[in-house]
Amino acid sequence: METPFGTIHTPNITFDERTGIGRWSKDEFYRALHHGRSRDGSRLYPAFPYPHFTKMPREDVDAVYDYLASRPRVSKERKEHELPFPLSWRRMVGFWNMMFFEPGEFRADPARSPEWNRGAYLVEGPGHCTGCHTERNLAGADNKDRHLMGGRLENWAAPNIRGGRNGGLEDWSAAEIVTFLKTGRNTHTGALTRMGEVVNVSTEEMTEADLGAIATYLKSLDSEARAPSSRPSEAVLKAGRAIYFDNCSACHVSTGVGVPHVFARLAGSNKLNDPDPTTVIRIILEGARAVPTQARPSPLSMPAFGWKLTDDQIASVASYVRASWGNNGAPVTAAQVEDVRSALTARR
Numbered sequence: 001m002e003t004p005f006g007t008i009h010t011p012n013i014t015f016d017e018r019t020g021i022g023r024w025s026k027d028e029f030y031r032a033l034h035h036g037r038s039r040d041g042s043r044l045y046p047a048f049p050y051p052h053f054t055k056m057p058r059e060d061v062d063a064v065y066d067y068l069a070s071r072p073r074v075s076k077e078r079k080e081h082e083l084p085f086p087l088s089w090r091r092m093v094g095f096w097n098m099m100f101f102e103p104g105e106f107r108a109d110p111a112r113s114p115e116w117n118r119g120a121y122l123v124e125g126p127g128h129c130t131g132c133h134t135e136r137n138l139a140g141a142d143n144k145d146r147h148l149m150g151g152r153l154e155n156w157a158a159p160n161i162r163g164g165r166n167g168g169l170e171d172w173s174a175a176e177i178v179t180f181l182k183t184g185r186n187t188h189t190g191a192l193t194r195m196g197e198v199v200n201v202s203t204e205e206m207t208e209a210d211l212g213a214i215a216t217y218l219k220s221l222d223s224e225a226r227a228p229s230s231r232p233s234e235a236v237l238k239a240g241r242a243i244y245f246d247n248c249s250a251c252h253v254s255t256g257v258g259v260p261h262v263f264a265r266l267a268g269s270n271k272l273n274d275p276d277p278t279t280v281i282r283i284i285l286e287g288a289r290a291v292p293t294q295a296r297p298s299p300l301s302m303p304a305f306g307w308k309l310t311d312d313q314i315a316s317v318a319s320y321v322r323a324s325w326g327n328n329g330a331p332v333t334a335a336q337v338e339d340v341r342s343a344l345t346a347r348r
């Protein structure tokens with residue numbers, strides 16, 4: 001896992017005795033998920049989502065333990081983390097916990113329905129949607145005032161997924177949220193890289209009832225009103241429109257409506273309207289691939305344009321699509337494109 005602080009190598013959690021967690025007791029496993037402590041008592045880095053898993057009750061943690069114990073054991077050493085001092089110093093995590101970590105199981109809100117509470121539990125606890133979709137402070141902890149209003153990881157923006165008034169999913173029905181989490185696509189968009197993994201390893205395996213509960217919870221969350229963004233200049237719009245008609249309209253259609261379930265709709269796209277343009281820039285530079293799922297096995301791809309269009313051209317076309325068809329995304333500058341391009345090149 002790349003984090004802004006360095007690379008963390010995730011450990012082997014099969015029950016292999018030497019390289020995995022085969023010697024861990026149920027109590028030790030619970031302590032890791034609930035308090036962020038390793039078997040020997042040392043502190044785990046919060047990149048391991050114990051600030052979310054702490055919400056899981058003992059029976060659920062034990063069930064996960066039993067499931068992992070039933071899986072094949074794999075011998076695989078873990079690499080050392082690449083973290084700079086003083087973060088490499090695990091005792092620092094003690095200070096972090098003191099500031100930001102609240103251990104404690106999920107408490108149901110009696111004023112809400114059981115379905116809402118189930119959804120809240122899944123989103124905040126084991127699903128840890130909050131971990132990616134919430135902005136982080138400088139120490140890497142969730143900024144609670146910006147809960148689910150959009151976060152950033154590995155040069156991707158994870159958009160606002162609040163579904164109430166002004167939320168990123170305001171225009172999605174609860175049923176459309178379920179379809180997205182179950183199949184990786186719906187009429188609005190498709191799950192790409194990190195979200196594609198979440199769908200593939202997690203939400204597509206969830207029951208319809210649990211997905212419905214997540215949708216109920218997300219739909220109940222209002223968000224902040226979005227101020228109208230500044231508009232690009234006429235010159236930028238004109239240049240962007242020309243690039244769009246040459247390169248994009250064959251799939252996304254001249255009016256930006258796309259082709260349902262095949263080519264994403266750009267009009268009203270939550271990814272496009274995101275105040276953070278990182279995802280859009282990245283999709284244009286690298287192309288995109290909506291993940292195949294059991295329900296929708298054929299992958300859908302968009303070609304890369306990074307080799308073909310300059311930073312200026314990408315900034316113009318991104319500004320054009322963010323300002324057209326009712327979209328409300330601020331103009332993108334060539335410098336922003338340059339930043340994403342060089343970050344991606346550095347990774348390679």
Ligand code: HEC
Nearest residue numbers: 127128129132156157158189191192193194195196270271
């Ligand atoms: C590992 C980080 C991560 C986790 C965990 C995660 N997401 Fe996402 N999510 C993303 C990213 C990044 C995107 C946008 C790019 C993509 O599709 O990969 C996204 C996109 C989405 C979208 C599409 C929004 C749009 O309008 O384009 C929805 C809906 C969504 N996530 C819901 C969820 C829910 C619900 C959960 C918890 C069950 C969750 N996510 C957990 C990273 C994450």
Ligand code: HEC
Nearest residue numbers: 189190247248251262263264269270271288290300301302
């Ligand atoms: C060959 C067809 C094709 C072309 C050409 C194409 N795209 Fe795409 N685009 C796709 C597919 C497929 C996806 C990913 C699937 C999805 O999200 O539904 C996608 C996704 C996107 C998204 C994400 C939208 C969202 O909310 O999920 C944006 C933004 C986008 N394209 C912009 C562009 C721009 C700008 C151009 C021209 C520079 C372009 N595309 C050219 C097929 C295409």
